[in-house]
Amino acid sequence: TVPVSTIVSKSNDDNSENNGKHRLTDDVERIVQEHLQYVREDVSNGWDLIHQDGEMKVYRREVEENGIVVDPLKCFHTIKGVTGHEICRYFWEFQYRMEWETTLDSTKIIEALDPDTVIFFQLHKRVWPAAQRDSCFWSHIRCISNSDEDQPTWLVVNYTTPHPLAPIKSPQVRLVANVALICETIISEPPLNPKDIKRENIQCKLTYVAFVNPGGWVPSAALRGVAKREYPRFLKRFTSYVVEQTRNKPILF
Ligand code: H13
Numbered sequence: 001t002v003p004v005s006t007i008v009s010k011s012n013d014d015n016s017e018n019n020g021k022h023r024l025t026d027d028v029e030r031i032v033q034e035h036l037q038y039v040r041e042d043v044s045n046g047w048d049l050i051h052q053d054g055e056m057k058v059y060r061r062e063v064e065e066n067g068i069v070v071d072p073l074k075c076f077h078t079i080k081g082v083t084g085h086e087i088c089r090y091f092w093e094f095q096y097r098m099e100w101e102t103t104l105d106s107t108k109i110i111e112a113l114d115p116d117t118v119i120f121f122q123l124h125k126r127v128w129p130a131a132q133r134d135s136c137f138w139s140h141i142r143c144i145s146n147s148d149e150d151q152p153t154w155l156v157v158n159y160t161t162p163h164p165l166a167p168i169k170s171p172q173v174r175l176v177a178n179v180a181l182i183c184e185t186i187i188s189e190p191p192l193n194p195k196d197i198k199r200e201n202i203q204c205k206l207t208y209v210a211f212v213n214p215g216g217w218v219p220s221a222a223l224r225g226v227a228k229r230e231y232p233r234f235l236k237r238f239t240s241y242v243v244e245q246t247r248n249k250p251i252l253f
Pocket of ligand 1: 097101103104122135136137158160175176177179212213214223226227230231234
């Protein structure tokens with residue numbers, strides 16, 4: 001849950017009289033479904049493995065639009081001792097963000113659309129060899145149950161949206177992104193009583209996909225260099241952070 005003090009505005013839509021719907025409900029649904037399809041597509045054709053470290057694999061496809069690098073990225077990782085819910089929760093929740101994000105100057109929530117969907121405004125560190133970037137995106141967390149026996153799939157989607165509280169102020173450049181974190185929990189040798197499951201019996205299979213348009217021209221080689229360095233760094237730092245944070249806490253299924 002988001003501390004009330006951090007929310008700049010609540011949605012104008014009265015969700016309670018609108019079946020919990022808000023102005024972006026249909027967009028959120030469409031993008032979530034697209035990611036659930038896309039996550040199944042494999043990386044055997046046209047994807048380059050650009051980084052591997054133990055269980056972590058980072059793939060990308062080199063794509064340019066009007067001379068701008070917009071390389072799609074797909075990462076896989078397996079993390080011992082945490083659930084998909086824990087990984088997604090720490091990724092989505094505002095209060096942990098600055099503890100694991102190293103590429104941000106600031107983050108704030110400018111609107112809460114429903115308990116699972118908020119709009120963030122973020123200022124990115126100037127790691128790019130060009131103007132500073134900002135971003136404004138809805139961020140949605142969801143649990144999808146597969147069957148009675150299986151553990152549910154958890155996912156978070158971050159998707160760029162315009163917002164009156166976040167106008168683009170030149171020379172600031174806006175990143176355009178469509179990012180998803182999709183997690184499954186695997187339980188090995190499940191005990192008869194679910195209450196007896198220990199952290200040593202669980203692992204999380206994570207897929208992270210990113211389509212990011214830098215919003216303006218950046219030298220291709222420099223941008224690809226930054227991406228190749230920063231995505232693996234993010235995955236390693238973020239997942240270690242969640243392992244540390246949850247180590248002595250009850251398991252959140
Ligand atoms: O996904 C990551 N962070 C999210 C939470 O801060 C925000 C992210 C997002 C980015 C941009 C716009 C909207 C949302 O989902 C981790 C991101 C790691 C970034 C590594 C740096 C990559 C550099 C590539 C630059 C492409 C322009």
